[in-house]
Amino acid sequence: MTDLNIIIGGPQGGGIESAGQIAVKSLVLKGYNILGSREYHSNIMGAHSYYHLRAKEDKPGSLTLPVDALLALDAETVLTHYREVRPGGIVVYDPAVKATRVDSIQPMAPPLKERVKKDLESRGLPTTAEGALKAMESEGVKLVGLPLKAMLRKVSEEAKAPIASVSKTVNTLGLSAMLYMLGVEPGYIEKAISLQFAGKEKVIRMNVAAARIAVEYVREVYGEPEVLPDGPHKGKVRMVASGNDLVAMGKIVAGVGFLSYYPITPSSDEALYLERHKYVKLDDGMAEKVGYDRLSVVAVQMEDELASINAAIGAALAGARSSTTTSGPGYSLMNEGISLAVEAEVPIVVTLWMRAGPSTGMPTRTGQQDLLHSIFSGHGDAPKIVIASGDHVEAFYDAIKAFNWAEIFQSPVIHLLDKYLASAMASLDREELDLSKVVIDRGKLVDNPGEGYLRYKITEDGISPRARIGDAVMYMTGLEHTEDGKATEDPVAREQMMFKRERKMRKVLEVLPEEDKAVLYGDPDADVTLVSFGSTKGVILDAMKMLEGKGVKANFLQIRLLSPFPEDLVADILSSAKKVITVELNLMGQLAFLLRAHTGVKPDSQVIKVNGRPIYDYEVVEGVLKALDGAGRVVVSGGS
Amino acid sequence: MARSWLEYKAPAWVQWCPGCGDFGILNAIYRAVAELDIPPERLVVVGGIGCSGRTTFYVKGSNAHALHGRAIPMATGIKLARPELTVIVAGGDGDLLGIGGGHFVALGRRNVDITVILFDNAVYGLTKGQAAPTLPAWIKTKALTSPNIHDNVNPVLLAFSAGYTFVARGYAYHTSQLKELIKTAVRHKGASFIDVLQPCPTYNNVMTNKWYEERIYYVGEDYDPIIRTREDFKEKLPAIMEKLLEFGDRIPLGILYWDQTKDSFEERLEKIMPGYMQAPPGTRRISVDGRPIVDPFEVFKDRVIVT
Amino acid sequence: MNNRRSGNGRREVACHSCAHWRPHIFYPILGLCSVRGVLTFEDDWCEHYKPLSYGEDRFYWCVTCRMRLTAVEAREHASRGHKVYLSGYIDPDVREEIYDAF
Numbered sequence A: 001m002t003d004l005n006i007i008i009g010g011p012q013g014g015g016i017e018s019a020g021q022i023a024v025k026s027l028v029l030k031g032y033n034i035l036g037s038r039e040y041h042s043n044i045m046g047a048h049s050y051y052h053l054r055a056k057e058d059k060p061g062s063l064t065l066p067v068d069a070l071l072a073l074d075a076e077t078v079l080t081h082y083r084e085v086r087p088g089g090i091v092v093y094d095p096a097v098k099a100t101r102v103d104s105i106q107p108m109a110p111p112l113k114e115r116v117k118k119d120l121e122s123r124g125l126p127t128t129a130e131g132a133l134k135a136m137e138s139e140g141v142k143l144v145g146l147p148l149k150a151m152l153r154k155v156s157e158e159a160k161a162p163i164a165s166v167s168k169t170v171n172t173l174g175l176s177a178m179l180y181m182l183g184v185e186p187g188y189i190e191k192a193i194s195l196q197f198a199g200k201e202k203v204i205r206m207n208v209a210a211a212r213i214a215v216e217y218v219r220e221v222y223g224e225p226e227v228l229p230d231g232p233h234k235g236k237v238r239m240v241a242s243g244n245d246l247v248a249m250g251k252i253v254a255g256v257g258f259l260s261y262y263p264i265t266p267s268s269d270e271a272l273y274l275e276r277h278k279y280v281k282l283d284d285g286m287a288e289k290v291g292y293d294r295l296s297v298v299a300v301q302m303e304d305e306l307a308s309i310n311a312a313i314g315a316a317l318a319g320a321r322s323s324t325t326t327s328g329p330g331y332s333l334m335n336e337g338i339s340l341a342v343e344a345e346v347p348i349v350v351t352l353w354m355r356a357g358p359s360t361g362m363p364t365r366t367g368q369q370d371l372l373h374s375i376f377s378g379h380g381d382a383p384k385i386v387i388a389s390g391d392h393v394e395a396f397y398d399a400i401k402a403f404n405w406a407e408i409f410q411s412p413v414i415h416l417l418d419k420y421l422a423s424a425m426a427s428l429d430r431e432e433l434d435l436s437k438v439v440i441d442r443g444k445l446v447d448n449p450g451e452g453y454l455r456y457k458i459t460e461d462g463i464s465p466r467a468r469i470g471d472a473v474m475y476m477t478g479l480e481h482t483e484d485g486k487a488t489e490d491p492v493a494r495e496q497m498m499f500k501r502e503r504k505m506r507k508v509l510e511v512l513p514e515e516d517k518a519v520l521y522g523d524p525d526a527d528v529t530l531v532s533f534g535s536t537k538g539v540i541l542d543a544m545k546m547l548e549g550k551g552v553k554a555n556f557l558q559i560r561l562l563s564p565f566p567e568d569l570v571a572d573i574l575s576s577a578k579k580v581i582t583v584e585l586n587l588m589g590q591l592a593f594l595l596r597a598h599t600g601v602k603p604d605s606q607v608i609k610v611n612g613r614p615i616y617d618y619e620v621v622e623g624v625l626k627a628l629d630g631a632g633r634v635v636v637s638g639g640s
Numbered sequence B: 001m002a003r004s005w006l007e008y009k010a011p012a013w014v015q016w017c018p019g020c021g022d023f024g025i026l027n028a029i030y031r032a033v034a035e036l037d038i039p040p041e042r043l044v045v046v047g048g049i050g051c052s053g054r055t056t057f058y059v060k061g062s063n064a065h066a067l068h069g070r071a072i073p074m075a076t077g078i079k080l081a082r083p084e085l086t087v088i089v090a091g092g093d094g095d096l097l098g099i100g101g102g103h104f105v106a107l108g109r110r111n112v113d114i115t116v117i118l119f120d121n122a123v124y125g126l127t128k129g130q131a132a133p134t135l136p137a138w139i140k141t142k143a144l145t146s147p148n149i150h151d152n153v154n155p156v157l158l159a160f161s162a163g164y165t166f167v168a169r170g171y172a173y174h175t176s177q178l179k180e181l182i183k184t185a186v187r188h189k190g191a192s193f194i195d196v197l198q199p200c201p202t203y204n205n206v207m208t209n210k211w212y213e214e215r216i217y218y219v220g221e222d223y224d225p226i227i228r229t230r231e232d233f234k235e236k237l238p239a240i241m242e243k244l245l246e247f248g249d250r251i252p253l254g255i256l257y258w259d260q261t262k263d264s265f266e267e268r269l270e271k272i273m274p275g276y277m278q279a280p281p282g283t284r285r286i287s288v289d290g291r292p293i294v295d296p297f298e299v300f301k302d303r304v305i306v307t
Numbered sequence C: 001m002n003n004r005r006s007g008n009g010r011r012e013v014a015c016h017s018c019a020h021w022r023p024h025i026f027y028p029i030l031g032l033c034s035v036r037g038v039l040t041f042e043d044d045w046c047e048h049y050k051p052l053s054y055g056e057d058r059f060y061w062c063v064t065c066r067m068r069l070t071a072v073e074a075r076e077h078a079s080r081g082h083k084v085y086l087s088g089y090i091d092p093d094v095r096e097e098i099y100d101a102f
């Protein structure tokens, strides 16, 4: 069984992204499933960033540490990650960085410098990159030095290319050397390079030349490595996409017509990807069926998040499937709009990519701190739908379901995800994005409302026929209203509308299938029940297997629908749980709070992580073991 | 005329104070849309929050009542989803220029085909007469505890510099002239702005009908605000600037600036996505037999890898 | 004179000490020769060579600190052994390698 873990690190802007992408593509071509995440600073260029990836035969649900290989494109990477490589693993670096002192690295965070210096000093090692390399070597990590300058010169001579184009191959040299040492045949690396730079022939040629020179060099110095066996996923049409990409794809498949946004990490890449595909040519058969041949999505960068949500509301009123995307700070500004969408019963989808707060916090780091924020957003008793996706595949389908639910229940739907999922790449099979599973349900949308139409007609399920603005004389408002949408403060009419809106949320719980509410994975009789939501899903599923190896039988309750909370279902599942441990990336234990509020179950322990890094499989294991030892709250803190 | 303005009167109690300028504006709107023969279900009046925002409920239309300050973005969403509709924004000076000032500017940049009618009473009517962004400095209305020490913005100049392609000023009690301004504004394909001066008899005891009548005048035949070419712009700009800046002892009314050279936002969208207008987001079909019409493996080829 | 070498075998009179050279901001073994408009390696040399100095009142680029400096700062950093140049070289395609970050 292959389980390959890699970190590629260097200065932001120094080629980490394309190196990471080439690594991902090489391993996917080789037949593996991959999961790869970007970790970077809130900085344009120069600060440390890294690509963390894992390749397995089955789907990796989690990233992990220590890794098998570290590619360090600068001294800071060596000094940041030297404790994250397993014995027997490799580090690829340029010997020229050895002399660099910790203190001389300006971008490196001062607290990290102090920790590194203390560690190296305690081992009696110099506080330089060389010290860190020695520390690795003493723990059985193989040092693979690549004299980059000499190699670049060779690339330039052999490819007869100006150094300008050769300069773009520094990352490729290191990456190819590392992949080759890990047993990836050069053919895959070269094909991945061609895919990465498709359409740019010169760049491909140069990088292929660099890959060959790097491979030749390490083969000569370190000998021929054992070839990594091919994975089981060869000969397939696959997709490699980030969570951001998949949500954008889901929206387009769902028929989104309007996307408003104000740029904010980690949502901007979703908008960007959607914009890239906002204009789609339909094939002739489909064009005939729908009556147009070019599908156009109006994607507008607004002046702020207030405008974004209110424009999305406007477009939804006019009949478009309408959405906006943001993260915590922007969602704070959208709060009043959410409340309006509840009161005026507007079907909008708000994609909320959580990032590390409070306030501007750590914009490019992950967390699950907006659970309560999303549920309780909007003033004045504003019930709404909140769905959290557990992984890439769920993110795709949930983006579609969110629109269905928004229109069926005429309610805002908050699609809750996080920065980790946003930027993590995953490999997917065609069957995983299966359109036969996708329906488009527009609920009680009516094309010809006719005379005497009442927008807020009281009905048994609370849901009124919905006409588009422009098709009937009507009134939509955020003021309390009568059935015809006219403002009212009549106590009886008011109550009617309050309970009408409540009935819709009851209906949500009634009609949604269990798999969209809460899902129990594993043996119902397990000794421990882990409860979580969002992107921890894969991590916990991986950790369950590891726990089993340690003799702990755990199951996992993933809560997908956070509002309205499926309390009967969750209470029922938890009633037979022997020990309940919540796992979440926030300080307050927001999910634990909801569990208590809705089911009366007080978790026996809470495993939390708040350092802005994704949670790793071994951390869940460590957390559960400590919890079983009686710890009430376990804080896990891995990652760089 | 095909329709009587009475057809646009929604059955509602119009709850403004006696003597409020809003009545004049409302009446001018009724008559303008009637003369333009806009079917009520195709007419969208988007109101803000404030006395003026209530216009939403008084005009028979397919209307939306927005949050305080957010009428413009809501109207933008509606218009871009269904570009064939007539969209009018009705808002106060606090709503459009105070809390919603950012959106006011952004609409100019986009030049979406929306008509913005500013109910300019220089006070916050609905919250008891606080100073609004258009109240000149050192005026002390009865509701203020001390004179206003904020300067006033110039709405028409702001609209001009933000990029509105039709900028006019009217007076609430001159309903016939105002009706004509509204008609021209609605017909104009782009962001139109009408600053409608109006007394607030309840809270603004300084800028009264008398105060306005002593100052306002209509720009004459000799004043040409129309820009048909870029050369026009250079040539006419000095005179236009003079009118836009004039506010004090004399206040010009009428069309102050009308740029006919610019594409509306919808036209710009059509340029980058031909076919958008024919199948706009609000009304186009998004499924066939309840199934999506696009396949991710066909559309998102940039993420597909054949192993 | 381009053959003069320091103890470690590195040429002292080479691009890396030339006023016309703009080191790559991340990989300063490479850099742009602002006279010829080509990238060179740090130990290349050509007839346009002109020794670096920090007298001129302008901005400088410290490779060590990845920071822009004024002349006063440039002299100070250089005296501490930092590699200070008149400017740095940014790959024109750097945008493809960076993320949205706020």
Ligand SMILES: Cc1ncc(C[n+]2csc(CCOP(=O)(O)OP(=O)(O)O)c2C)c(N)n1
Binding pocket: A262, A263, A264, A265, A305, A329, A330, A333, A360, C102
């Ligand atoms: C409410 C909110 N929305 C969005 C962001 C994300 N954001 C951070 S900086 C920025 C734009 C900065 O542009 P500008 O003000 O022109 O500054 P520049 O970086 O160009 O100096 C945005 C959109 C945020 N931090 N908070």
Ligand SMILES: [Zn+2]
Binding pocket: C062, C063, C064, C065, C066, C077, C082, C083
């Ligand atoms: Zn320095």
